[in-house]
Amino acid sequence: MKTRLRRTAPLVGVLASAVLLAGCGAGGRDDEGGEEGGGGGATDVGVTEDSVTVGAHFPLTGVAAPGYSEIPTGAQAYFDFVNAQGGVHGREIEYIVKDDGYNPTNTSTVTNELVLQEEIFAMVGGLGTPTHSAVVDFLRDEGVPDLFVSSGSLMWGDDPDSYPTTFGWQTDYESEGKIIGQYVAENMPDAKVGLFLQDDDFGEDAEKGVRQFLDDQIVGVERYTSGNTDVAPQITGLQASGADLVLGFTTPSYTALAKLVSLTTGFTPKWFFSNVGSDSALVGSLLERFSEGAVSGGGGALDGTMTTEYLAGVDQPDDPWVQLWQQVWEEHGEKGKLTNYRIYGMSQAYTFVQALQAAGEDLTREGLVEALQESGADFAGPHLAPYRYGEDSHLGISGMRLVELTGGSSEPLTPVLVTDIGDAPIEEDSSGQADDAPPEGGVPTE
Amino acid sequence: MQQLLNTLLGGLTLGMVYAAFALALVMIWRSTRIVNFAQAPMAMVTTFIALSVIDAGHSYWLGFAAALLSGLVLGAVVERVLVRPVEGGPEINAVILTLGLFIVLHALASVIFGNRFRSFPAPFGVRGIEVGDTTIALTTSGVFTILAVLAVMGLLVLLFRFTDIGLRMRAAAHEPEVARLLGVRVGRMLTLGWALASLVGSLAGLLIASGSLVHPSYMDSVVVYGFVAAVLGGLDSPLGAVLGGLLLGLSLSLVSGYVGSQLVALAALGILVVVLLLRPGGLFAPAAARRV
Numbered sequence: 001m002k003t004r005l006r007r008t009a010p011l012v013g014v015l016a017s018a019v020l021l022a023g024c025g026a027g028g029r030d031d032e033g034g035e036e037g038g039g040g041g042a043t044d045v046g047v048t049e050d051s052v053t054v055g056a057h058f059p060l061t062g063v064a065a066p067g068y069s070e071i072p073t074g075a076q077a078y079f080d081f082v083n084a085q086g087g088v089h090g091r092e093i094e095y096i097v098k099d100d101g102y103n104p105t106n107t108s109t110v111t112n113e114l115v116l117q118e119e120i121f122a123m124v125g126g127l128g129t130p131t132h133s134a135v136v137d138f139l140r141d142e143g144v145p146d147l148f149v150s151s152g153s154l155m156w157g158d159d160p161d162s163y164p165t166t167f168g169w170q171t172d173y174e175s176e177g178k179i180i181g182q183y184v185a186e187n188m189p190d191a192k193v194g195l196f197l198q199d200d201d202f203g204e205d206a207e208k209g210v211r212q213f214l215d216d217q218i219v220g221v222e223r224y225t226s227g228n229t230d231v232a233p234q235i236t237g238l239q240a241s242g243a244d245l246v247l248g249f250t251t252p253s254y255t256a257l258a259k260l261v262s263l264t265t266g267f268t269p270k271w272f273f274s275n276v277g278s279d280s281a282l283v284g285s286l287l288e289r290f291s292e293g294a295v296s297g298g299g300g301a302l303d304g305t306m307t308t309e310y311l312a313g314v315d316q317p318d319d320p321w322v323q324l325w326q327q328v329w330e331e332h333g334e335k336g337k338l339t340n341y342r343i344y345g346m347s348q349a350y351t352f353v354q355a356l357q358a359a360g361e362d363l364t365r366e367g368l369v370e371a372l373q374e375s376g377a378d379f380a381g382p383h384l385a386p387y388r389y390g391e392d393s394h395l396g397i398s399g400m401r402l403v404e405l406t407g408g409s410s411e412p413l414t415p416v417l418v419t420d421i422g423d424a425p426i427e428e429d430s431s432g433q434a435d436d437a438p439p440e441g442g443v444p445t446e
Numbered sequence: 447m448q449q450l451l452n453t454l455l456g457g458l459t460l461g462m463v464y465a466a467f468a469l470a471l472v473m474i475w476r477s478t479r480i481v482n483f484a485q486a487p488m489a490m491v492t493t494f495i496a497l498s499v500i501d502a503g504h505s506y507w508l509g510f511a512a513a514l515l516s517g518l519v520l521g522a523v524v525e526r527v528l529v530r531p532v533e534g535g536p537e538i539n540a541v542i543l544t545l546g547l548f549i550v551l552h553a554l555a556s557v558i559f560g561n562r563f564r565s566f567p568a569p570f571g572v573r574g575i576e577v578g579d580t581t582i583a584l585t586t587s588g589v590f591t592i593l594a595v596l597a598v599m600g601l602l603v604l605l606f607r608f609t610d611i612g613l614r615m616r617a618a619a620h621e622p623e624v625a626r627l628l629g630v631r632v633g634r635m636l637t638l639g640w641a642l643a644s645l646v647g648s649l650a651g652l653l654i655a656s657g658s659l660v661h662p663s664y665m666d667s668v669v670v671y672g673f674v675a676a677v678l679g680g681l682d683s684p685l686g687a688v689l690g691g692l693l694l695g696l697s698l699s700l701v702s703g704y705v706g707s708q709l710v711a712l713a714a715l716g717i718l719v720v721v722l723l724l725r726p727g728g729l730f731a732p733a734a735a736r737r738v
């Protein structure tokens with residue numbers, strides 16, 4: 001027995017090194033892939049004559065999944081819609097979504113799989129600040145275009161020199177903080193403002209923006225830790241500070257918890273919730289059990305609450321973009337209704353199709369990034385304010401409008417306002433971006 | 447002033463839930479010398495059973511009863527089927543078993559009930575009681591929580607002190623050999639002990655869920671705080687568990703309200719370390735008899 005073991009040992013060693021070598025080989029395959037796929041000119045990893053493969057990481061399970069897991073279903077529906085019309089430059093878009101459960105460790109694993117095994121051409125819409133932070137360096141080092149990160153952190157685009165292939169998409173949290181901050185300073189100068197913030201980049205970026213305008217008006221700041229569902233001490237603290245307007249930069253579950261606890265403590269300020277935390281359908285479904293006439297169920301749970309929007313949503317069925325999304329969802333969607341999260345996914349997918357169009361027939365990773373940088377700021381599309389893509393910034397949508405939620409729909413409080421991070425002024429958008437209508441056929445042509 | 451009052455009232459309600467949970471841990475520890483880490487997912491599963499009953503259109507109270515009943519059954523089944531084979535072996539085996547059960551129940555619940563936040567109805571109002579012009583942070587549901595835990599504690603005391611079956615359970619836990627010689631069915635008593643403990647755990651799960659949001663891991667922090675509370679009380683003392691739970695609920699609420707919510711878990715473990723350093727037997731441990 002013993003001798004047999006000894007004899008097999010070298011064999012095991014050989015096998016192990018073979019496996020190791022094979023592993024190393026996979027990493028170097030990038031360039032070969034490019035040459036193999038070469039038909040009519042320059043191509044790249046994940047690109048063939050009739051297909052381009054892209055990937056994304058999303059929380060499909062776990063506590064972050066409600067709402068967010070719907071985003072890739074929207075994107076998939078739009079890609080199917082485009083593929084049904086022949087794709088882009090003759091290439092069909094293959095879209096691979098992997099579940100990271102909103103856990104950065106998993107994000108690294110699934111991103112490795114996407115880049116090294118699935119050999120994606122680009123990452124499109126990977127979701128989450130903590131999650132995507134774990135892979136942003138890896139994607140840069142591999143030269144993978146890292147487009148339209150689904151998060152409003154400043155990290156996705158404020159420093160294109162360090163991260164030349166990473167692009168943001170939605171309006172960043174600092175700009176959002178500035179816009180609500182200025183509105184409150186101008187229209188509610190006597191309000192005593194309380195801040196209810198998620199204790200991470202999200203809350204920090206937003207606070208930076210808000211403080212530019214409201215530093216003197218803020219009477220209390222409370223931070224909650226994501227994962228700890230007992231927010232009663234924080235709400236009690238805001239109440240004790242005398243705040244009569246609370247600006248919440250929260251995720252939907254914590255919006256619901258804040259509203260719930262404020263019922264318990266009899267706290268009735270005017271509320272503002274940031275775009276990410278104010279999906280009335282989702283928050284309403286969490287709160288509907290506690291109705292008793294105090295918080296009504298369905299879309300009305302957030303009545304009287306202020307929030308922001310940078311895309312037209314399901315509550316505006318007459319908007320031509322929403323009509324397009326409705327059509328796409330009916331033709332290619334899964335079961336279930338069109339939601340604002342699905343519209344988000346479709347709008348991102350739309351932007352990606354525009355980028356592919358702009359990159360031209362000879363599709364390379366470099367070409368794609370260049371095209372976005374050169375012409376991305378002029379893309380027409382569903383977004384209400386233009387993208388900031390350029391040499392100095394890869395940040396996404398430059399503004400939003402403030403709205404008040406009423407009866408499950410939204411009433412605009414301001415026109416679309418555009419700004420940028422830092423001291424950039426806040427101005428009314430003059431580009432007419434919000435008036436864009438979708439192209440005939442629903443697929444962007446250039 | 448009102449902030450302090452409201453923070454303390456929140457802590458009191460939460461403390462009562464920790465107390466109930468600590469009590470469940472102590473009951474199992476006393477009868478089988480096992481710390482049941484699976485208590486949290488067991489309570490989570492029974493809460494989701496209640497939610498399913500309520501979602502099917504039945505009343506809150508039917509769901510409540512269903513959860514307590516399934517808690518009772520689940521506790522008995524776990525003891526009889528899973529724990530019995532490792533009882534009497536090295537203690538670490540049983541602990542690892544309950545940790546394994548923790549993960550299995552979690553995974554099963556995610557598959558069966560879905561892995562997302564869901565709201566759990568409250569038995570009574572979720573509005574604070576109004577005293578004059580001010581609203582104090584105590585809801586009728588909160589009062590119900592406090593009364594329910596007190597009632598369960600009372601019933602347990604009655605059971606253990608004044609009934610024949612309580613006496614037999616205590617005998618089986620303290621002196622299994624002698625009890626067996628005197629005709630006590632020790633195995634059955636242990637099963638009953640686990641069943642009752644699991645019932646108390648289910649109650650804690652229901653109470654903390656009421657009027658809030660639940661998801662498969664919503665009880666995970668409660669098992670940590672419940673364990674700390676039980677250790678504060680000396681792990682062997684039911685009264686200590688209850689007082690430990692209240693103490694912990696109040697201090698954590700104060701820490702969260704006045705220092706920062708990110709320090710809550712740290713504070714709980716800090717309290718644990720300090721208590722173990724100063725009074726290793728727990729705050730309420732009886733003076734140790736000299737060992738010979």
